[in-house]
Amino acid sequence: MPNYSTNPDLAGFCVSFGPKNERTVITAIGQDIEKAAGHLLAGEVVAIPTETVYGLAANALNETAVTRIFTTKQRPQTNPLIIHLPGIETIDRYVTDIPPVAQQLAAAFWPGPLTMILPKKSIVPDLVTAGLPEVAVRVPDHPLTLNLLQQLDTPLAAPSANPFGYISPTTPAHVQNQLDGKIPYILDGGPCRQGLESTIVGFRDGHPIVFRLGAIPLEQLEEVVGTTLRVQNLEHKTPVGPGMLPFHYSPHTSLLLLERVEAAFADYSTDKIGIISLSRSFEQIPAAHQVQLSPTEDLSEAGQRLYFAMHQLDAMGLDVILVEKLPDTGLGKTMNDRLARAAAKRE
Ligand code: TXA
Ligand code: MG
Numbered sequence: 001m002p003n004y005s006t007n008p009d010l011a012g013f014c015v016s017f018g019p020k021n022e023r024t025v026i027t028a029i030g031q032d033i034e035k036a037a038g039h040l041l042a043g044e045v046v047a048i049p050t051e052t053v054y055g056l057a058a059n060a061l062n063e064t065a066v067t068r069i070f071t072t073k074q075r076p077q078t079n080p081l082i083i084h085l086p087g088i089e090t091i092d093r094y095v096t097d098i099p100p101v102a103q104q105l106a107a108a109f110w111p112g113p114l115t116m117i118l119p120k121k122s123i124v125p126d127l128v129t130a131g132l133p134e135v136a137v138r139v140p141d142h143p144l145t146l147n148l149l150q151q152l153d154t155p156l157a158a159p160s161a162n163p164f165g166y167i168s169p170t171t172p173a174h175v176q177n178q179l180d181g182k183i184p185y186i187l188d189g190g191p192c193r194q195g196l197e198s199t200i201v202g203f204r205d206g207h208p209i210v211f212r213l214g215a216i217p218l219e220q221l222e223e224v225v226g227t228t229l230r231v232q233n234l235e236h237k238t239p240v241g242p243g244m245l246p247f248h249y250s251p252h253t254s255l256l257l258l259e260r261v262e263a264a265f266a267d268y269s270t271d272k273i274g275i276i277s278l279s280r281s282f283e284q285i286p287a288a289h290q291v292q293l294s295p296t297e298d299l300s301e302a303g304q305r306l307y308f309a310m311h312q313l314d315a316m317g318l319d320v321i322l323v324e325k326l327p328d329t330g331l332g333k334t335m336n337d338r339l340a341r342a343a344a345k346r347e
Helices: 033-043 063-073 088-093 098-107 141-154 170-177 219-224 260-267 297-316 333-344
Strands: 013-017 023-025 029-030 046-049 054-060 080-082 114-119 134-138 184-188 199-204 205-213 252-259 273-277 289-291 320-324
Touching: 013 333, 029 273, 033 054, 033 114, 033 184, 046 170, 054 134, 054 252, 098 114, 098 184, 098 199, 098 205, 098 219, 141 184, 170 184, 170 297, 199 219, 199 289, 252 260, 252 333, 260 273, 297 320, 297 333, 320 333
Parallel strands: 029 184, 046 184, 080 134, 114 199, 252 320, 273 289, 273 320
Antiparallel strands: 013 023, 046 054, 114 134, 199 205
16 A cells, blocks of 8 residues: 655645554545545545535546445445546547437536436446446536546546435535545535535436436426426335435434424424424524525525535434425425435334
């Protein structure tokens, strides 16, 4: 194992080994794209900003580096990763076929929070796709990360930068709280603009199917393709494929998703209840334990703040977080899907 602390190109990155031979590193935070690129070219893992959530990135074509993503996140290797590209111009290097409707979707939404699942070329390691013949691809919409991707000339594999099963990070501080000492660098792009993961679309016989609801509302996709879309991942109790686990996105505190949060007030002591609602407040519960996601009931603002609110309340040592169901349209559908997973028990 090289000693990175003596490499001037990687100044500030120290590796040491703890009593159980665990690898520890010093995590730096900054906006230095060259530094991030240096770590990535050396096969290290770096947290990167995107418009959706922070990603835990590594060179997608370097299997050792990709393995580090799985170990850092403690994520099973049966769960495939998204590769991030600087633009659609390079996509031909990695996929064999782009159906016309996929081209239409790319033109409408890239750079942006759309991930498409397409047949892969052999240059994409099987480790990235968990052995599947298709690879998930997206062009993220964040200036720092687009700049980084252009400099690297290699795609970045990146899942959300949270330990497996936990809430996705939407600020550099969330990443640091969860992964400090495990990665050398967090590229600081500020708070994520969307705050919800990308919408995932796959194709069967050239027809699009939504595999994960996300930051692009279903209605917007349907407008572009001109048909109603099938959603194959709403049933959160039944995993439909690798990674579609029922208990994703969970805080450590128990979380209940309710039509009306008052229904559970009698079951807990009021000073140990946290509440997330779209706009309602409750005088029985301490104001500091409540988050109104958007007082004007704007679902984009609510989406941007949802994970932030979950991180915030999860750090308060409460007995329960009660979340009031959002309106079941547009981004409200995406948020209800995530919250249902967050509420599912790890059985
Ligand atoms: O917004 C996002 O998509 C963020 C940012 C960092 O880009 N990334 C993200 O990655 O949410 P992750 O790994 O947390 O979720 C990716 C999902 C997983 O559920 C995975 O199983 C699915 O995409 N996926 C990836 N490759 C796939 C494939 N070849 N076939 C089916 N599902 C796939
Ligand atoms: Mg994730």
